[in-house]
Amino acid sequence: MxxxxxxxxxxxxxxxxxxxxxxxxxxxxxxxxxxxxxxxxxxxxADIADAAARLQRFAxxxxxxxxxxxxxxxxxxxxxxxxxxxxxxxxxxxxxxxxxxxxxxxxxxxxxxGSVKARGGIYEVLKHAEDLAIGAGLLTIDDDYGKLADMRDFFARYTMQVGSTGNLGMSIGIMSAAIGFRVCVHMSADAKAWKKNLLRSHGVEVIEYADDYSRAVAEGRRASDADSMSHFVDDEKSVDLFxxxxxxxxxxxxxxxxxxxxxxxxxxxxxxxxxxxxxxxxxxxxxxxxxxxxxxxxxxxxxxxxxxxxxxxxxxxxxxxxxxxxxxxxxxxxxxxxxxxxxxxxxxxxxxxxxxxxxxxxxxxxxxxxxxxxxxxxxxxxxxxxxxxxxxxxxxxxxxxxxxxxxxxxxxxxxxxxxxxxxxxxxxxxxxxxxxxxxxxx
Ligand SMILES: Cc1ncc(COP(=O)(O)O)c(C=O)c1O
Incomplete structure (x- = not known):
């Protein structure tokens, strides 16, 4: 067309x-x-109420x-x-x-x-962490989720990846680093230098592309699909982000x-x-x-x-x-x-x-x-x-x-x-x- x-x-x-x-x-x-x-x-x-309850559990x-x-x-x-x-x-x-x-x-x-992307990005990181911890028998939804702060060694085996123009990468990067995940942010050419620097200061791996956002997402998705321990936050279609x-x-x-x-x-x-x-x-x-x-x-x-x-x-x-x-x-x-x-x-x-x-x-x-x-x-x-x-x-x-x-x-x-x-x-x-x-x- x-x-x-x-x-x-x-x-x-x-x-x-x-x-x-x-x-x-x-x-x-x-x-x-x-x-x-x-x-x-x-x-x-019910899905939205479930998300709200999950955020409350993580408080x-x-x-x-x-x-x-x-x-x-x-x-x-x-x-x-x-x-x-x-x-x-x-x-x-x-x-x-x-x-x-x-x-x-x-x-x-x-x-x-510091951005709206924190709403979706942080939610998806937390949901993934909860799924992994419950799956491993380390957490139940009735626990005090404060204990997740002591489980960094467990989460360090897993990677989060995302393609971003900047702010989604910051929310995924900062929250993943706080949980203990390895995290890799694929950034488009449009992403501002200060956002990349800030992420690196949190220990996040930042991969830069000379192309636009669609390419950063595609490359991130590909890298993540090739690694069974990696979760890709898909800004183009994730229901969890939504x-x-x-x-x-x-x-x-x-x-x-x-x-x-x-x-x-x-x-x-x-x-x-x-x-x-x-x-x-x-x-x-x-x-x-x-x-x-x-x-x-x-x-x-x-x-x-x-x-x-x-x-x-x-x-x-x-x-x-x-x-x-x-x-x-x-x-x-x-x-x-x-x-x-x-x-x-x-x-x-x-x-x-x-x-x-x-x-x-x-x-x-x-x-x-x-x-x-x-x-x-x-x-x-x-x-x-x-x-x-x-x-x-x-x-x-x-x-x-x-x-x-x-x-x-x-x-x-x-x-x-x-x-x-x-x-x-x-x-x-x-x-x-x-x-x-x-x-x-x-
Ligand atoms: C400051 C700011 N506003 C709005 C948006 C738009 O969000 P979305 O890409 O989900 O439409 C973004 C996305 O990164 C953003 O960084």
Whole structure:
């Protein structure tokens, strides 16, 4: 399939092929009740509850291994913060109407690995460790999991491997090293040098490729398949990763309740999450849809230079499509979002759940980074800043306005809405890199 045939099938893809900022609205979004049954055959409520319970079981271990989680009793969770000054600043600077209340979900500041990828990545490492320890008769689910901290010699026989643009590698690397696994991270050319250095400082083996993320994943998968003691964390299709992300939804619901925020048909929730391969935004959005059904509207945000999830869902060619097919190089400063082809699992399971995708220009990533820093004193990495293209785009693009009209997002309901920009990374960025980011595209 080439650019012309894609555009012939969906004229909205013209702007995508031209790498313009745009809003692509998903024509296959269906009412929750219509897709619930089929979706649950793949990932059910019970699966998500099981994942949440597993994370709870691991809390004593996490607390022991990472004293920074003492305050949260070993749970890895991020703040949800109103950002009224950023909301005002965006509205004024970009002549935009941003209705309702804008909040920042700060996975950028998650403990341990400082990114949304920690949700899925850490979950999959822990699940694998639990499976191995239970299989060897060393653990039962009723034990205090703190004892896993004394089993490093057992875990040292096993290897974890992953292909990554950076942040998934950091979460797998740091948690695997804490458990005692040998760990090998296959990194794409887009991965930033500071992320590779940080991993090496944790004793992680980092293999670098001159190619893009798809190659790093393929090579990692191959190396792991050749070793019976190795487990590959497959960012392109892992259900365990997906479950780790999906478990975020219930925790967010508790935080919203804590802020006295209601979500119902009169008070919609609109969420914007940056997407690379789609796993993190897919899992989080899926979890939110399971809780809030049609009262939540889940948008992904991708660089205009690398809109792979958009293409996978729009063309229904899923992981078989690449941004190169539509004539885009896939090169972006948003290293975490530099995935030329999307996840096979996410593009399929989210086909009927996802509201659409906003795309963002390279320069705007840095503008939003400066805006957030200046208005709220919060720093998040460029990939993360993509999320602000959502609230700015909702009433800017005619197709997005048509989405609002079609889904009952009247001006009154939008006035009651909660909009969440999901900040997906940033805490571990070194100081000198901030100086560079703050001066880029200035
Ligand atoms: C900062 C940041 N945001 C968003 C994402 C997107 O996650 P996914 O690739 O699962 O779509 C990534 C992925 O690495 C990331 O590093």
């Amino acid at each position: 080439n650019a012309e045939s894609m555009i012939a099938a969906d004229p909205a893809l013209r702007a995508v092929a031209d790498a313009e900022e745009t809003a692509w609205i998903n024509p296959r979004l269906l009412p929750f009740d219509m897709v619930d049954g089929l979706s649950q055959l793949v990932v059910s409520d 004593p271990f996490i607390r022991r291994a990472f004293p920074e989680t003492e305050e949260t009793n070993g749970l890895i969770e991020s703040p949800l913060r109103p950002i009224p000054k950023m909301q005002q600043r965006l509205a004024a600077e970009y002549h935009a109407v941003i209705p309702g209340r804008l909040l920042l979900k700060m996975d950028s500041h998650l403990a341990i690995a 479950l780790g992300y999906a478990a975020a939804a219930e925790r967010l619901a508790a935080q919203l309740a804590g802020l006295d925020i209601t979500v119902d048909s009169e008070h919609p929730l609109i969420v914007y999450i940056p997407a690379g391969v789609g796993g993190a935004p897919g899992g989080v959005s899926y979890g939110l849809r399971r809780l809030y059904h049609d009262n939540v509207h889940c948008f992904f945000v991708e660089p205009a230079q690398c809109p792979s999830v958009l293409l996978g869902v729009a063309t229904q060619r899923y992981e078989q499509v690449s941004v190169h097919d539509i004539g885009i190089a896939g090169k972006t400063d948003a290293d975490g979002l530099a995935c030329a082809s999307p996840s096979s699992l996410v593009t399929r399971i989210m086909t009927n759940h996802m509201a659409g995708v906003f795309t963002v220009s390279e320069a705007h990533l840095y503008d939003y980074l400066r805006d957030l820093n200046a208005s709220e004193g919060i720093r998040i990495e460029p990939s993360s800043c993509a999320s602000f293209a959502g609230p700015l785009g909702l009433l800017r693009f005619p197709d997005a306005r048509a989405y609002c009209a079609m889904h009952g997002l009247t001006p009154e309901r939008l006035g009651n809405a909660t909009q969440i920009a999901w900040a997906t990374g940033g805490r571990l960025v070194p100081e000198e890199i901030w100086t560079e980011y703050l001066a880029t595209y200035r």
